[in-house]
Amino acid sequence: xxxxxxxxxxxxxxxxxxxxxxxxxxxxxxxxxxxxxxxxxxxxxxxxxxxxxxxxxxxxxxxxxxxxxxxxxxxxxxxxxxxxxxxxxxxxxxxxxxxxxxxxxxxxxxxxxxxxxxxxxxxxxxxxxxxxxxxxxxxxxxxxxxxxxxxxxxxxxxxxxxxxxxxxxxxxxxxxxxxxxxxxxxxxxxxxxxxxxxxxxxxxxxxxxxxxxxxxxxxxxxxxxxxxxxxxxxxxxxxxxxxxxxxxxxxxxxxxxxxxxxxxxxxxxxxxxxxxxxxxxxxxxxxxxxxxxxxxxxxxxxxxxxxxxxxxxxxxxxxxxxxxxxxxxxxxxxxxxxxxxx
Numbered sequence: 590x591x592x593x594x595x596x597x598x599x600x601x602x603x604x605x606x607x608x609x610x611x612x613x614x615x616x617x618x619x620x621x622x623x624x625x626x627x628x629x630x631x632x633x634x635x636x637x638x639x640x641x642x643x644x645x646x647x648x649x650x651x652x653x654x655x656x657x658x659x660x661x662x663x664x665x666x667x668x669x670x671x672x673x674x675x676x677x678x679x680x681x682x683x684x685x686x687x688x689x690x691x692x693x694x695x696x697x698x699x700x701x702x703x704x705x706x707x708x709x710x711x712x713x714x715x716x717x718x719x720x721x722x723x724x725x726x727x728x729x730x731x732x733x734x735x736x737x738x739x740x741x742x743x744x745x746x747x748x749x750x751x752x753x754x755x756x757x758x759x760x761x762x763x764x765x766x767x768x769x770x771x772x773x774x775x776x777x778x779x780x781x782x783x784x785x786x787x788x789x790x791x792x793x794x795x796x797x798x799x800x801x802x803x804x805x806x807x808x809x810x811x812x813x814x815x816x817x818x819x820x821x822x823x824x825x826x827x828x829x830x831x832x833x834x835x836x837x838x839x840x841x842x843x844x845x846x847x848x849x850x851x852x853x854x855x856x857x858x859x860x861x862x863x864x865x866x867x868x869x870x871x872x873x874x875x876x877x878x879x880x881x882x883x884x885x886x887x888x889x890x891x892x893x894x895x896x897x898x899x900x901x902x903x904x905x906x907x908x909x910x911x912x913x914x915x916x917x918x919x920x921x922x923x924x925x926x927x928x929x930x931x
Contacts, residue, residue: 612640612914612924629801631917632659633902634794635842635894638673639914640922642666646796647916656796656804657696657718664692664714664806667792671750675790678711678748680810682757685817688748691824692717692808693728697834701727703824707734709745714808716743717824727826731818760814791823793830793840795896803896805830805838811845821845827855836862837897839871842911843890847878857895867895868903868928875905875930892927907931 630650632643646663650656668677675681682688692713693703702721704713705728716738720729729737739745749757791809798804807830809823822828822845829845831854832838839857841848848854853874860870871893879886892906894913904913904927915923 612637612922613920615923615925628917628919629797629900630656630659630799631896631900631902631915632663632794632796633894633896633913633915634663635792635840635892635911635913636790637912637914637924638667638670638676639792639794639912640916640924641670642792642794643914643916644921646794647921650796650798651918653799656798656802657694659796659798660794660804660806661694661714661718663794663796664792664808665712668712668714668808671752674753674756674810674813676792676809677713678746679750679753680748681753681813682749683811683813683815683817683819686749686754686757687817688753688810689817690748690808690810691820692806693824693826693830694718694721694804694806695826695830695832695838696721696804697802697832699832699834701826703728703826704730704734704738705820705824706731706818707738708732709735709748710738710743711746711748712743714806716741717806717808728824730820757814791821791829791842793823793842793894795832795838795840795894795902797896797898797900801898803832803834803838803898805832805840807840822848822853825849827852829854831855831858833858833862835898837867837895839867839893839895842892842894843906847882847885847889847891851877851881853878853891853893857893861895861897866903867897867901868905871895871903871905872928875907879907879930887931892929894927905929 632646642663646659649659671679690713694717695701702717793807828849839854857870890908892911894904896902906929911927
């Protein structure tokens, strides 16, 4: 068992996202009663900004809508948030000053779509869904992804905001060396320090609709100051996101290279297929990363979030401080502090 921890008080969400009530904080405990286990719809997502994203997804779910529509609508909230420098249009650029976006989406039928390294399009999750529904492919990258988006009605626009550009220039003055900073994602709304204090992360979202179908979405601007062309786990099906409608779904957060190396989200779902609870499956996936690279793991953060067909959810991370948001018929603003190895 892990120790109870104090929670970071969530600060005000920026004006570009929907208004949310003061979050309710809780330990990472699974639903226990029969009523809670069968409670659906439900949506869960990574980090504090998942609260606003969940509430937008809930608007679709509460009307009996499809989980796929819910997760797309939900993650568009942080994508559009100009205060969020790790997801979407206000994301920090790579070391050459390019804002490149990654996203993927997966539905209850196993259909999936993704984009990676895409520039000039504010909502990569929309393009990922277009790839899934309008092409025979799964993944489009770079200029090809942008061209496809424009051909399908989306507008090119400059994504490098003045605030992100200033942070980039200040980073360049500090020798321009990239180093991930553990859990800086969680401080996103609490401090706006220049130079890339929030230099990597993503939102991963999983939902079960009233029909019991599961879908997921994942979107990010990737690591700030990364090498141009770098792609992490977020748009990679099986790494940043995986859904099996018979079993459940999983998503990841943190340093994507280690998630890719372990095909993390697919692993979590397969462990749930073997009978693991969502939390235990996430824990095992984290343990495998630590076992393979114990020295590396001490200096990075990776977290997994999962939900099974029953509506049970759970999470586990390498380091302390990983939070996730939960929204269902009884609570729309629950923020949970996930357990960790360290």
